[in-house]
Amino acid sequence: MTTYNLVESLVKATLTTSRQYMVPNGTLSLHVTVHPLENAETVILLHGGPGVPDPVLEVAAILNEKFQVITFEQRGTGSSTGPMVSYTMEDYISDIDAIARYFQLDDFHLFGHSWGGLYAQIYARENPDRIRSLFLCSPSSGTNEDWKRTEKEVMQFNRKTATSWEWIQMGWYSLLGALGSDRAYQKLFKQVLTNYHKRHGAIRIHDAQLNGVRAQPINHTRKYIISYPSLPKMPEPPFPVAITYGDDDIYGTSRQAVIDRYPTAELMMISGSGHIPWLHQPQQFCEILHSFYFDDQSGQSGDRNCQSPAISQDHLPQIERILDRAIQSGKTPSAQYYLFNKDRVIYHYCSGYTQVGEQQIADQNTTYHAFSVTKTFTALAVLQLVERGLISLDVAVDQYLPNFPYGPVITVRQLLNHTAGIPNPISLSWIHLKTEHKDFNERHFFRNIFNKYGKVKSAPNEQFAYSNLGYVLLGQLIAQVSGVPYERYIEQNIITTLGLDEQDLGFQVFNPTHHATGYQKKISFTNLILGFFLDKGKFMGRAEGKWRPFRPYYLNGAAYGGLIGKPGAFVTYLQALLQADGRLLAPEYLAMLFEENRDNHNRLTRMCLSWFTGTLKGNRYYTHAGGGGGYYCEIRLYPERELGSVIFFNRSGMRDERYLDRLDGGYLDEHVSIGY
Missing domain, CATH: 3.40.710.10 (DD-peptidase/beta-lactamase superfamily)
Structure with missing residues (x-):
């Protein structure tokens, strides 16, 4: 499903200065973030979901060493809104086309995680001439009946991982979300993310992105995924393909549909990782990204910049403890902290409420x-x-x-x-x-x-x-x-x-x-x-x-x-x-x-x-x-x-x-x- 990046990674990599844009596409305006790199090829990152925004900062930071990186809040999520938003797969395809036109991109690399991995497959099927490479990170298995099998596996994973009380709450939040409650889905996805991390250490969950979760795209996109034709096999795609899954991923046998679809793809299983490899096994995942994106194009070693996090694991909990305690003990409703050098953000903490009564959550757009x-x-x-x-x-x-x-x-x-x-x-x-x-x-x-x-x-x-x-x-x-x-x-x-x-x-x-x-x-x-x-x-x-x-x-x-x-x-x-x-x-x-x-x-x-x-x-x-x-x-x-x-x-x-x-x-x- 999604990570939506409410987690501040313990090994968060650094990014160059980013730029924000509102890219028009019909009645919709897409909130786009560009991590620039002059005279470089472009990678477009597609986050999970649908309906849950995620800047995918950890992945963007690694790829920004070599590429210009573009991320965007998918239609109906976060700030990507407009009147009468539609959620057909053709609409989703048109969003990537609109971004490519806006930034004058003839072709680009496409990275997709979870639902974003399925989104990337759909786009690549319709526009193979625009794709320089396709990286599918724990991708959903497919459209139509494949999607139903994926949903069943995700439900089984959460049922097995959650406590009985958590499972009851998830059912209640899911019902309210299906009736249109953004807030219920925000609570649901926070528990989902908790379940994803339970076997992989105490990874900090932040609330910074939760206020961008929207019921409408979650509820409406599903029916169009199910009605979309099953994706055909691509035995010899005109671009390189990589597929990764964690050996403790939320997807089980359904992943075989993706593997069979791309028989010439480079398949990599990540030992000790769940659904979010850049948090569960950051060094392994960094090395995989370097191997796929860097070695083939620059000839440089795949483990470059994979050894040392930008801020140490010893100091990170200290910062978080201080600021978490300030919020939890009622010293402040919200807090935002940045540590940076002259080129890059080293660490960003964001948590708490900007409006206490309405429980509006602080994020990077808060003023x-x-x-x-x-x-x-x-x-x-x-x-x-x-x-x-x-x-x-x-x-x-x-x-x-x-x-x-x-x-x-x-x-x-x-x-x-x-x-x-x-x-x-x-x-x-x-x-x-x-x-x-x-x-x-x-x-x-x-x-x-x-x-x-x-x-x-x-x-x-x-x-x-x-x-x-x-x-x-x-x-x-x-x-x-x-x-x-x-x-x-x-x-x-x-x-x-x-x-x-x-x-x-x-x-x-x-x-x-x-x-x-x-x-x-x-x-x-x-x-x-x-x-x-x-x-x-x-x-x-x-x-x-x-x-x-x-x-x-x-x-x-x-x-x-x-x-x-x-x-x-x-x-x-x-x-x-x-x-x-x-x-x-x-x-x-x-x-x-x-x-x-x-x-x-x-x-x-x-x-x-x-x-x-x-x-x-x-x-x-x-x-x-x-x-x-x-x-x-x-x-x-x-x-x-x-x-x-x-x-x-x-x-x-x-x-x-x-x-x-x-x-x-x-x-x-x-x-x-x-x-x-």
Whole structure:
């Protein structure tokens, strides 16, 4: 059936930066992910199911060493939706054709797992001239009567593997799913996956993809599989074929139909593996992929990069224990953590609920408020204008902003490194509801704030004193000098330059269904004091269990904390800073961002231009936290190690917690050289 990749592999391989696309096909839009590799052939991966999306990241990571890899959420699943979706086999075939047209692919390699293996066989039968190779990983046996035999074997496997109570629950979920309940099928497939793994160790099951499970494609595709003509034998296909099964697979005698269909195929049984070989026997499976895809085409050894996982099995449980415990003990509804180097994601954790009441599950498309992490974008924008000769860091701010409220001696640099002496009033109340955004006037709001807090607290560069107001002024400076509003400048000169768009990163919620609701613990000191700073009746909803949700809102000042985005989009941003390739800023100006400031007494302030600095396990890092009502996050760079990390929560955070110290430390201990 499927893996749908709710499991974060203990041996998760690394991937290059991916790109997301919505590819049209009639009334349907297919959510497609491309893992690019320049001047390389393309492999299209077909996940299991039907009705259950899966990015197949572990397989994509291995193949991306040699190929451009394309995955997509199949019709009706995840974000691949549209009005009046049909589920005939001809419709499924047309989806691959639409992707090939969109990316101008004349031919490609096709990899299919489970139902995706049957899908691949159907496509290859109809379009043999487009197929460069066909890899069938634990494929379903076939259409028509073959499919019925496959279903029977899967049912028998689950009955044998599940406890009596689990089997009763599965029957109930199956009934509700057949009646159209997405939620019931989500619970059913979580148990199915548990059954698949029971004999193969404690493999962690994440909920990150479950909210993409859909009843409609599950229920409707089946009847078209059964009515589709039986697949004929291909004694001499015009492309190489590989077939793999685990020796403890969910399929039994039905697999013989596939083996007989391709008598010249390379058949490989994977010892000690069940239905998901890249998790059950990762090294064996990696070697098989290299043998089939790499040896024949490049002549290189099939065990290349199969020996060492990207993150060790010793450290992985430590990260998961910390974050699992945070969710299970009620410290946060959801969490997302990324560890990465300048080219690849090393590890991604994603779990919990973005909406507690509706039990909406967090996934890679979930967006969060980033709060003060935005300041690093503001500082980068200022340095871009310095590079263009439009701003000088050591010129007084009032030379650019005639109405600057704090006199003629404060410089741009001092605003950036928080030594201007500008006040920092508590900003919890500096928010407005999303419904008020159209009529909100930021300049009018802050004109009143500056009138109230118009006196400096200390002389310039006398001491470090954090100030949100300083970054409000920097946002005004960027708009004044560039001639475009601050938000538009960031979008045009940073977000778009990174290959991101408004659904990835921006200053407004692009898709409310993918945005995490912010929460405050109902019984907490913070919840008590919030009432002194904002109207909780206006800004907060009814309690959902132990959590009280914030209604959708925006910050009053974009430049000090207004960014909203996917954690993965911030990874893309940080990787660009590590790469230092000039896309965002020339290297000499980029270096200026990370120069630690000294005050008037020659004391180091642990503050650069927006970035804080510190050390962990002897490794220098640059970091920034962001938090407020309902959200908390941190971003971090380890420049000498060419590493970075991010953590995002949808719970309130009011101080810099240095949470990443707890998550990154073990990896830094174990991996003492760059590029491990």
